[in-house]
Amino acid sequence: MNSLRGKIAIVGAADTEVGVIPHLSATELCVKAANLALKDAGISKDQIDGLITCNSMAEPYMYHAEAIAEYMQIFPKYCMAVATGGGSTFSILHHAATAIATGVCNTVLITMADSLRSGLSRDQAMAMQSATGHPQFETPYGLTVPAYYALIARAHMEKYGTTAEQMAAVAVSGRQYAELNPTAQMRTPITIEDVVNSRMIADPLHLLDCSLVSDGGSAVILTSAERAKDFPNHPVYVLGFGEGHSHEHISQARSLTTSSAVESGQRAYQMAGLGPSDIDVAQIYDCFTPVVLIELEDLGFCAKGEGGPFAASGATQLGGSLPMNTNGGLLSHCHPGNPGSMFALTEAVSQLRHTADQRQVSNAQVALVHGQGGIMSSHTTLILGRENS
């Protein structure tokens, strides 16, 4: 089971500009990200023999990865589009690594983008939100996406005494990093009071507890650890993966307050031979602030139920015990939907290359990246290292 540890490396990583990007379509953002990653890796498109994308909501294709390959005129032997929401990025990295390790292909490009801010009309955005959930047994009750997550937040508050201010600390921490990140969409400083006094969206979630709606694209290039040494940038090695999948619909969840991040984390730690105390920097999926508290607990960074006090302690801030979401996260950097967690991955690569400028975590050696998709449905944990041993 630990056969993949250290065998695969990320040799290219890049983001497009993010935020409100009306002059590029979702397809163009996807190709732009790919091209930036190729330049970062110092290779030509003809060296790509595996391509993975996720479909776009603003500009969908029946066969999205094939459409991107066609656009770029590349002819891969391994080609697919995936769709497990925010968990897509890391679960697909798992598959790509397996494909490289088993010799199916040598060099995989993962590129993802969407244009949720500029590419969807208001009616389309509403229709998308209205379609989230079970079409017979959930959507009739008028849930917005924040409302689904509010059910999780309320359950956590009830069970563990978590407060709105503790959830708000997650948003404040992310914004502090965004202030240091010139590419982030939202960089104005915020306080706990700003969050809890922002407009109520679905009680207990306020506007600033909710992630952004953005345009943007991001891409990485993977190859074997042996080949990785021939690329211009310091390789970032994949040390561990783990997935956990508990449900599709939140009304069918085994628990509202404990997620399958428990399983994904344990599996990733086991493969890496590492534990929570070995992690120098973490990128934890932050579509809504309470999600982060549950993931921090389930990944073992604090005791179960202690996510609120942990976030409020400042531990996740720069200089804290667990610098987290160092690009600003989905709450402050950008969130273009399914591709959202790609930016966490490229940020982790920057941190481990030691090129994260003002937000660099001093001497970062090991990073944990965690994504979740659906409504706490699919969880994937990835552990990356600056060295492969």
Next chain:
Amino acid sequence: MTQHLGKNIPTPTAGTQAYWDACHNHQLKIQCCADCQHYQFYPRIVCTQCMSEHLDWVEVSGQAQIVSYTVVARAVSKAYEMNVPYIVALVVLDEGPTMMTNIIDCSPEKVRVGMSVVVCFEDWTDEITIPKFRPTAP
């Protein structure tokens, strides 16, 4: 019923028709396994506990408790705006399964986790009636 035009009106399938037919008659019926007596919701062709395909439709008590809730301040679409603020909740039926629902006849300030609720029915169209819950105690 016109006030429900434009809402997310469910389309029954062959496997869920019995549920929606019961709702139409203002009865809450869910599946119970004939082999292991396990209650389940939503309707399926197999029992999630023993994978038996012998499932009976049983009228349940309609008594439930709120597991979690939210008060939606920004409606999901125009058709829901007149209901704002509305309560969405997960409730656990006395028989075991959990359902998504709205809590009605309850002010948003009064709703609580653990609150006892009972099923009631809202006729949305000539065919579709939506089960909702209201507090047991007035």
